[in-house]
Amino acid sequence: MFVLKGILRAESQEKILIYLLLREKGYGKAIAEFYGSSQNAIQKQLIRMEEDGVVVSRAIGKLQEYELNPRYPFLVHLTALIKKAIEAYPQDLTTKLTMTRNRPRKAEKPVVYANETVKAPFRTTVKQTK
Numbered sequence: 241m242f243v244l245k246g247i248l249r250a251e252s253q254e255k256i257l258i259y260l261l262l263r264e265k266g267y268g269k270a271i272a273e274f275y276g277s278s279q280n281a282i283q284k285q286l287i288r289m290e291e292d293g294v295v296v297s298r299a300i301g302k303l304q305e306y307e308l309n310p311r312y313p314f315l316v317h318l319t320a321l322i323k324k325a326i327e328a329y330p331q332d333l334t335t336k337l338t339m340t341r342n343r344p345r346k347a348e349k350p351v352v353y354a355n356e357t358v359k360a361p362f363r364t365t366v367k368q369t370k
Contacts, residue, residue: 252277252285254325257308260295261322262337265307274337294318 248254259271268286272279286306289295293312297304308315326334 249288250281250285252281253289256282256285256289256295256306257318257322258326258329259337260306260308261319262326262334265305267303267305 248257255275255277256271259266259274268283269279271277271286272282275282286295286297286304290297290306293309295306296309297306299305308319312318
């Protein structure tokens with residue numbers, strides 16, 4: 241789905257902007273894997289967008305982590321435009337984007353949503369002596 245066609249150069253730019261707006265940060269490979277896109281296409285657009293000042297990156301080891309540039313002069317207007325574009329996307333896609341689980345959940349562990357709190361069970365450790 242390419243909602244901002246005519247405003248952006250490529251569909252991958254829209255995907256990157258939506259991903260970074262909802263998740264705040266991301267790696268090129270993670271963005272490509274999420275959308276099932278070519279990593280090369282995503283990486284090229286990230287480099288172009290960084291050259292244009294829309295996104296910034298920082299090196300973490302051998303990886304580049306990207307985020308929206310907080311100093312971009314039109315950031316407020318850009319985020320408003322992206323939020324409007326997100327409304328046209330299917331709800332399941334936006335839900336998947338806002339979930340940030342990196343590993344599977346244990347079968348017995350309860351699901352806790354952002355606005356809920358769960359009391360952790362009190363655990364004590366007993367020191368054994370010989």
